[in-house]
Amino acid sequence: MKGFKFPPLLMAVLILIAVFTFFKYGVPPLLPVSLLIQYMIICVIGVLLYFSFDEDTWSTFKSPVAAVVQKDGNWPIRWFFLLAIPALIAYTTYILVKPNFDSPVELRQVHPAPPSKLKVFNKTYDLSKLENPVREQVVASMRAGDKEKGWETYNTAVAAGRDIYYQNCFFCHGDLMYGEGVFADGFNPRPINFQDETINQLQEAFLFWRITTGGPGLPKEGTPWKSAMPVWHEMLGEQDVWNVITFLYDYTEEVPRIWDAGVSKIVTGMKTELATKRAKMKGKELYDLRCSVCHGEEGAGDGVAADTLFPRPRDFTLGLYKYKTSPGTQPVRDEDLFDTIKYGLTSTGMPGWSKLMTDEQIHSLIPVLKHFDITATWSPEEAEDEDFDDEGRYKKDDFKKVTDVEPLDGQISYTEDSVAKGKKAFEPCYECHGIEGRGDLRSGKRLADDWGYRIWPRDLNKAWSWRKTNRSTQKEPEKARDQIIKNIYTRLSIGIPGTPMPAHRAEGEGNEDPVSLEDRWHIANYVYSLRDINTAPGKGVIQGLKLAGNLPDSIADEAWKTAPVTSMRLVPNIIKEPRLFKPLNDLISVRVLYNQDEIAFLMEVNDRTESLPGHEYSMSIQDEELTLHSDAIAMQFPREGAYTSAPMVEKPLYRHGDSSHHTSMWYWNAGSLDPKKPASTIILKGTGPDVKPEPMLDYKEVSAQGQWKDGRWQVLMKRKRTGTEGEISFNEGEFIPVSFANWDGSNGEAGSKHTLSTWFWLLLPPESDPIKLYAYPAGIAIIVFILALLVVRAQRKQYKQRQ
16 A cells, blocks of 8 residues: 555564564574573564654554553553563473473583594695595596596496495485485484585585594584494594595585685586486386385395395385285286385385475386386286396287276274274284284294295384384374375285285185185274374473482382383494494383382383393394393483583583593393393493493492283382482483483394484473462562553553543
């Protein structure tokens, strides 16, 4: 509207709302409430100063307020503000005085300033002058006019870097380099995202420093205690590191920060040429670029990364695919292949490729996968012998196309009655999946897939690890639940090809189903109900619950059910040799109880096997390629004085601490029958990631007991709250770092080969002071109300006198 001016008061209100929204939701990490209030007070003062800069603006700003205060007809609005403002101040006071259970804010520089000098590989590098030798060789060839040699040097380095990346780095940073690797959810912060264009702002010398020195090489402002980045100069050579760096920039199609304009132009030209070519890639060429590193050049599931992945990458040569919707033994539908490639399979090395591939490119890969088949799965019935190569691969493109879909008739509603019937019908499944569905293999059989590789039954408690079955496109909870139940029903009906999981619906007319249609739906409902048993892993604060009396001495004590449970991801140690790449146990749940004198922890880990060396059953199902060790669980705390939580956070390195910040590990071992060793508890002192933890043999303050039942270890540890001999004290209201570790003996885990968590916070909530919590806000509100009432009356009196 012509001549319209935005009212200053309304503008001020909108500015403050925008600022509040930004501070509340737009600043990572989220600001604590106390700091948010401080910022808002500063902003209010700033806004008032701005609008009071000249008399006319200030007069216009005040006029609506004056009208509300002074004029008789505005009494409803006046009383609204007289009551609302004290109420808002009372609420703000309440927020400030109530106990705060939010974890301390850890400010972190993602890319801190590097040192001027770097000592690795028995050399000293000047990082201000350091350049990528691969890049220098390539540029020299290009400038000399020998482009063929330049590209050959470049491609050789990229190929070598790719192999190193997929054997060491992609477990965390991911296949697509978005920081979404198979273990990424277990880290806080998550692994760096190379695809966010930050990498093009960095010099390659910076990456050389970060890769070679890892997390321990970070300065304090980089929070080294939060980084899981290994010290790669201990495991890789100098040329390996440069090859990986070259591969990172090649894969992300980015150019590093280069000060020489001529060099930058050459590198940018190469990048543009590559990006243009890759955008048009389809079929086998695209497969070689994106897929072969895991699935192999000929699709046999034997790529560079295959031996370090569990489950292994799919072998396409037998035409068997686990997750399909086509009935019975019919080949997988094209739609299923497309869906798997586009969206991936959770908790595996298979990512969803939608971020890097178009739908058209994904469709172009499907014939490639079919060409790898040597079992004539997709060849038409009229195919001749000459249509196949010597290894049995069909050479033409007129593949058989499957359109039939497994019927989903007769779905039974998800009810308590159906779940109860499903539990009864599920009993034959105990042999593999166990009584509680934790996959604890009660049959005594070593399960293997059609390729002879050892596999384990699915832990049905962990819905987030159900690969494809747990995915739903529905947003409404009930519709999403029904879709997931249909997915479970489909798995039951047609089985999982290539595995011991059988089909439970008979093929062909007149054949009796192994499990009736009704029971399959009941079982699907029951299996869905199991997903609520185990809390999905998260990141937060482990809160204890205070008891007035004695703490429980037994794992079975009902008091544990009253304690809040916190679940955390466990990731394998891939930081130090010897490393673990194929963990089976990936979650730990913790409950904490305490009283005036003691504290107790109940840790629970779903573990398919009770690993007792010398035990007949344990030995009978043991993988012949792995040594059977005892199961074990541990907690780690900083020692007294080795951390701070306020005003700035500082912790030990999360794996065994460091020379300045020591840790204590409460280690419990389940023992063995041969050699005969009872379960035992020991406290270990950690002084650094390169130093073997030192047993504190004279420290006997921690008691522990463990129990394995139905695919789950439960370990109870207890200690006095007051620490002695340098051990930490557990004080109310104090945030204390804690981390966890687990050794799955049947998986060959011992020593450094184990799973572990990053640091979490433990909090024993302080008792609330009712006077401080409620009387302070009420008293301040009354005072503000009285003062506001006096001001309003004075203003109204002056206004009437002027009239």
